[in-house]
Amino acid sequence: MGRQWLHAKREVAGLKKGQLVGKLVKEIMVAAKLGGPDVEGNARLAAAVEKARKASVTRDVIERAIRKGSGQLAGEKLILEHIVYEGYAPHKVPVIVEVLTDNNNRTAPELRLLFKKGQLGGSGSNKFLFDHVGVVEAHHADRGADIEAAAIEAGAQEVEALKESEDVPEGRIGARLVTERADLHAVSQWLSANGWTITTSELGYSAKNHPDLSASQRVEVGEFLQALDDHDDVHRVWAALS
Numbered sequence: 001m002g003r004q005w006l007h008a009k010r011e012v013a014g015l016k017k018g019q020l021v022g023k024l025v026k027e028i029m030v031a032a033k034l035g036g037p038d039v040e041g042n043a044r045l046a047a048a049v050e051k052a053r054k055a056s057v058t059r060d061v062i063e064r065a066i067r068k069g070s071g072q073l074a075g076e077k078l079i080l081e082h083i084v085y086e087g088y089a090p091h092k093v094p095v096i097v098e099v100l101t102d103n104n105n106r107t108a109p110e111l112r113l114l115f116k117k118g119q120l121g122g123s124g125s126n127k128f129l130f131d132h133v134g135v136v137e138a139h140h141a142d143r144g145a146d147i148e149a150a151a152i153e154a155g156a157q158e159v160e161a162l163k164e165s166e167d168v169p170e171g172r173i174g175a176r177l178v179t180e181r182a183d184l185h186a187v188s189q190w191l192s193a194n195g196w197t198i199t200t201s202e203l204g205y206s207a208k209n210h211p212d213l214s215a216s217q218r219v220e221v222g223e224f225l226q227a228l229d230d231h232d233d234v235h236r237v238w239a240a241l242s
Helices: 004-037 043-053 057-068 104-117 146-152 181-193 215-229
Strands: 080-090 093-101 130-141 158-162 173-179 196-207 236-241
Touching: 004 043, 004 057, 004 236, 043 057, 043 181, 043 196, 080 104, 080 215, 093 104, 093 215, 104 215, 130 158, 130 181, 146 158, 146 173, 146 181, 173 181, 181 196, 215 236
Parallel strands: none
Antiparallel strands: 080 093, 093 236, 130 173, 130 196, 158 173
16 A cells, blocks of 8 residues: 555545634634624634634635625625534533534534434433533733632633643643623633733533543543534534533
């Protein structure tokens, strides 16, 4: 077979890159539609634009997405339906899937097939197992910054430290803050004004409880969640997985 596997690997990487860019562009459009085209005054849009830049999305693509989302492109109206699906991953782990789609007649059966492949233990409403909250992720250049004091000052309800990752550059301190839904914008604005770089600012779901899983069970759940997240129309996946 020689080195032919390298070509397949590059093709997969290319597909993943295309998927990521598509999702980032969609997030920019939605953020601009909901909060307006001003990046400085729209924390969600600012975070989406920053992620797009890190993924090497061109300035023209970013600016066009902002204009389309905010209704500034003549004859190009943004039509995306926001749908929330509820279900269970393997081992009865509750899952909420947020979808942004222009054709739910295509998306719905594809998601049903993914859930079926996941061999779920059940279906039906599970939102009562989650709190609907605001979620802000950010990082600061001062590694000695007191994240708990920042959370109190900003008006957040909970805070936890984030490890260094793609969203938390080396040498910086990262934090995930949970807010009341109505406080999301105010908390994001306070952080931005006090030296924090926002990487996520959105409404989401926080699980009230997390089932105990073995290492092998966590792998199964993780693979299922990854398959969901890989779907082009899936915007966010929230799971009761610590």
